[in-house]
Amino acid sequence: MLAAVLFAGAPQSGTNPIQGLLEQVAPAAVPAWAVVAATIGIGVGITVAIVSVIAMFGTWMERKVSGHIQCRYGPMRAGWHGWLQPLADGVKLLLKEDLVPKGADRVLYVIAPAIVLASVLAAMAVFPLAPNFYFADIDLGIFFILAMTSTTTIGVVMAGWSSNSKWSLYGSMREAAQVIAYEIPLGISLLVPIMVAGSFNLIEVSNDQAGWMGMNWYIWPWVNPFMLPAFVLFFIAILAETKRAPFDLPEAESELVAGFMTEYSGIRWSFFFMEEYAAMFLYSAVGAFFFFGGFESPLTWLVRHQFGLTVGVQAEAWSLGAILLTLTSALTIVVKGFAGVFLMMWLRWTLPRVRIDQVMTLGYKYLTPLALVCVLGAGLWEVFVKGFLPWRNG
């Protein structure tokens, strides 16, 4: 199935909503491969656009949040409350001179930002915006996301090593150590909701949490009491994975100038930033999918209730109910994702940076065993207690 996604194969209509739509509007003379190629083009375009918009909104939000936390306004000049600031920044970055330091490994130096950005773009490809609006709906959803985002490390280490700078090398070594340490608790804590849902697929996990006014979200203790500690572990792990304070040791601007991106400038430098904000949103949205109900909110519940739609059943594409459901689902997941991003920013501008030995200790000695305990407890709950809960067996 993934092969179909990667190589645009499988002209099965209905597997991909974009393709289905194109098949409806395309005249009969258009060959099947052209429709497939157009689907890929549109899908890639949408993915790149989403990542860019998230990155732009993220940088603006970071400045505003940090500003207000520090009792100032942040950017105010470009547009209303500075909302055009990211555009101005983008133009500035495009016009900046693109430097490659002397003694740098030129090839790797150029490839590194591309690998970093490609990893998050690939992960974004399986991110659904609504139950009936996605580019690739594969049964390995979260596994794919974790695999793709894990390759960011290689790009960062490559950037640090090829820069021929001590700051960069220190930053990238820290990144490698930190990410390896925190991938373990991240994966294990995600196992708790995966186990409860019985699926890797983001849409199926979201459908499993449908219920009266969002009261079936996994995070609620009446669903599984081990979910809340698992979420806390997950959140700490994603802070480390996205290199956000208090775990921003790979960048650590007060110690390492800018860590692995010290030597980068212009558009290549901005690739690292795009990756950072897109990864923040992606991980927050994954947290929303696996702990906070995904598309399910009182809003989507109301729409479904009002129009008599069933969970997991695709309604007629152009009916009012389906369109409203798509819009409210997209709104729900975007709001939840950015709520997580806001929490991460709040923490960044509140907490001091931890030392590298503290990072390692926390990851290996505390988070990993605690995550294992959570998995064990949640599994026992699912086997022995779930049967007695009427709201889990309806």
Added chain:
Amino acid sequence: MKEPALQRIFYGALALLGLCALGVGLAKAGWSGVAFALFAFMTLGGAVMCIWERSVVRSAFALMATFTGVAGLFVLLEADFLAMAQILIYVGGILALLLFAVMLTPPDLNERKLSRLAAGALFVGAGALYLGLKITDTAHWFVRGAPLDGNVAASGSAERIGVGFLAAGPYQTSAGTELGYVVAFELAAIVLTVALVAAVYIARRKPSDLQPEEKAG
């Protein structure tokens, strides 16, 4: 010959070979042939670069192409789960660890010159090549229908693997009888756990390492 010239010749030849491979793939099996040729070239080209490069770190980075190429081949064989596991474990985990270890090791360029070991390496390499050829002969590369031909089985590979790992013996599905692998799975888990504990035991600092003078006195 000067080193940059050699580099240029080597990479030029590699790129030419890659283009040839893509052409042969297209001629033999259409677009799925191109996909296969691309991933096979990534795998082999990365391996060749890994041996060729004089810098150990660049060698390690070349391995990324190899690992990704292998993942792509798994995807072509419709083993999605295996492909994702390949990327997650080899690119995200083992390669990062490898780089970490390589960067902490002092560089020694003489180390990579040909030595008496070459004969042994050649022998082992020939054996591996023979084994690989055998395997490629028996693998069902395009039997189930290449993805580009629109022949994709919609069955979720994650579910099959999950059930297979936890079934004790052969069990029936709609597709036929499948084998259960719980014993092999658990045995592998135990072996890995033992290996991890042993590695920690060997690598840990003993009290005598920390205070040598106290031991002497």
